Structure formats: structure tokens, C-alpha cells
């Protein structure tokens with residue numbers, strides 16, 4: 001049995017390609033092993049609030065969860081961190097917006113970087129505290145950036161997400177892209193088909 005945390009970030013719902021591909025991924029992943037368990041979080045429709053000064057003070061004041069006011073500022077942050085701790089696999093479905101991640105994903109990231117919980121708070125070590133996790137990012141985009149790691153947008157998008165998740169200890173990170181998702185045409189259909197093939201490749205081995 002493997003536990004998967006599925007996170008949708010798109011503000012679109014029925015028209016969202018990233019949501020569609022993530023849903024298809026999860027359906028196949030469960031079909032492949034019915035014992036697998038999925039936890040679902042929709043930060044596109046139910047956005048995570050921005051951190052506040054009070055949140056920062058609460059997060060700084062204690063890295064020991066047992067002493068944290070769990071009905072206060074850190075309640076949601078603790079919940080999100082717990083989800084990361086109990087799940088072994090993370091699936092993030094996200095569009096590329098303005099060459100980077102959507103703000104819905106940024107506010108989520110702000111809440112999961114927690115000293116003593118996801119990042120070591122030893123003064124000699126800021127190593128990530130999540131171990132043996134895997135992250136798969138399904139990313140959708142309007143443009144057709146070459147995915148050979150030479151394109152500036154792809155490099156920026158990927159390196160940011162890699163950096164953030166490696167910071168909390170997640171080093172096994174993969175990306176699947178669906179490009180050309182602006183208007184319904186052949187390019188879009190081919191790109192979707194490529195993304196679906198890539199998804200299939202992850203089902204049994206991931």
C-alpha cells in the first residue's frame with residue numbers, strides 16, 4: 001500500500017487540463033494497485049491564505065509541534081505538514097503561469113516550510129526532514145517550451161520546484177508536461193497524448 005497526496009492548484013475546474021491529467025493519473029494508479037490510498041487537496045478552489053506576521057511569530061516561537069497552539073495561527077500549516085509526513089508520494093498538478101508556479105501553489109509552499117518539522121532547525125544543519133518521498137509534477141502550459149532543459153522558462157519553473165522540495169528533503173522529483181494547451185487543435189491533442197503516455201510510464205514503477 002502506498003499513500004499519495006494529490007494536490008490540484010488550477011483556479012479552473014471543468015476546463016482545467018492539469019486537473020484532468022492528475023485525475024487520469026490517480027484513476028490508473030489506483031486501478032493498478034487498489035490498496036493504494038489517496039489524500040486530496042484542492043488549493044485552486046480553496047486557496048491557502050498568505051502568511052501573516054502573526055503566523056511568522058507563531059512559527060518562529062516553537063519548532064516543537066506539541067507546544068504549538070494548534071487551533072491558532074499554525075493550524076492549517078500543521079495540517080499540511082502532517083499530510084506531507086504521512087504520505088509517501090506527492091502529485092502536484094499545476095499550470096505554468098507567468099513563467100512560474102501559480103500563487104495558489106506559492107502560498108501552499110510558504111506553509112509547508114517549517115523549521116523543525118520539514119527543515120532541520122539545528123544551527124549546523126538545515127537539511128530537509130522528509131525522507132523517502134517522491135514528487136511528480138504534472139504541468140500544463142499554453143506555449144511549447146522545448147523540454148530539453150535548455151528552455152529558460154522550463155529551467156526556472158523546474159529548478160524552483162526542485163529547490164523548494166529538496167529543501168524539505170524530497171529529492172526524487174519528476175515532471176510531466178502538457179504543452180500547447182491554449183486552443184483546441186492538433187498540437188494540443190498531440191501534446192495531451194504525449195502527456196498521457198508519460199503518465200502511463202509512471203503508473204507501475206512510481
Ligand SMILES: Cc1cc2nc3c(=O)[nH]c(=O)nc-3n(C[C@H](O)[C@H](O)[C@H](O)COP(=O)(O)O)c2cc1C
Nearest residue numbers: 010012016017018095097098099140141142143181
Ligand atoms: C494568468 C495566466 C498566465 C499564464 N502564463 C503562462 C505562461 O507564462 N506560459 C505558458 O505557457 N502558459 C501560460 N498560461 C497558460 C496556462 O498555463 C494554460 O492555460 C494551462 O493549461 C492552465 O492550466 P489548467 O488547464 O490546469 O487550468 C497562462 C494562463 C493564465 C490564465
